Amino acid sequence: MEQNPLTLPSGEKRVLLHCCCAPCAASIIRRMLDSGLDVTVFFYNPNIYPRSEYEHRKSELVRYVQKVRIPFVDADYDDQQWLEMTRGRGEDPERGERCNLCFDMRLQKAAAYAAKEGFKVFTTTLGISRWKDLEQVTRAGRRAAKLFPGLVYWEHNWRLQGGTDQMEQIAKEENFYRQRYCGCLYSLRESIKRSLPKDPAP
Numbered sequence: 001m002e003q004n005p006l007t008l009p010s011g012e013k014r015v016l017l018h019c020c021c022a023p024c025a026a027s028i029i030r031r032m033l034d035s036g037l038d039v040t041v042f043f044y045n046p047n048i049y050p051r052s053e054y055e056h057r058k059s060e061l062v063r064y065v066q067k068v069r070i071p072f073v074d075a076d077y078d079d080q081q082w083l084e085m086t087r088g089r090g091e092d093p094e095r096g097e098r099c100n101l102c103f104d105m106r107l108q109k110a111a112a113y114a115a116k117e118g119f120k121v122f123t124t125t126l127g128i129s130r131w132k133d134l135e136q137v138t139r140a141g142r143r144a145a146k147l148f149p150g151l152v153y154w155e156h157n158w159r160l161q162g163g164t165d166q167m168e169q170i171a172k173e174e175n176f177y178r179q180r181y182c183g184c185l186y187s188l189r190e191s192i193k194r195s196l197p198k199d200p201a202p
């Protein structure tokens with residue numbers, strides 16, 4: 001599908017892109033580069049459990065970023081802080097309050113970095129996945145931007161104009177690792193539960 005060139009708010013050319021993983025990020029990065037934007041990738045995802053999974057997702061993204069030759073910022077793995085923040089919320093459903101906290105933590109860190117480094121616009125790949133509530137992600141982006149006067153959260157629906165199909169296509173072309181759960185310990189536990197066989201009928 002023909003895609004229109006992207007334009008940033010206020011005619012900016014430079015954007016900080018918070019990325020969660022390579023399959024979600026690659027098509028967005030490609031569209032930004034095709035539109036002539038100056039994109040820097042910001043990786044901050046202390047929600048991802050266990051550490052080996054975190055490193056795996058990060059290394060897949062680094063592989064792509066190196067291929068397309070754009071800057072990559074590797075932020076901290078504050079997993080203890082993330083676990084402390086979500087203590088007692090293990091039973092929250094996905095898209096619930098635990099996810100609000102998770103989005104806020106990640107996007108506020110990205111917003112703080114953007115403000116410090118002189119970016120006027122930032123956004124995230126989180127909303128491209130059909131498993132996420134795009135509105136919930138957008139609200140978190142707005143909250144994060146409000147903390148830093150002059151910073152704009154770029155609200156864009158990456159699934160439109162064939163975005164979802166392009167995401168799938170590039171993930172295949174690049175042979176990316178595809179995770180089976182959102183990221184945290186609780187979503188991993190849920191995915192394991194779902195994969196278990198049901199009890200036989202009495």
Ligand code: SF4
Binds near residue numbers: 094098102103183184
């Ligand atoms: S399900 Fe995903 S978005 Fe929600 S808390 Fe876990 S890692 Fe974060």
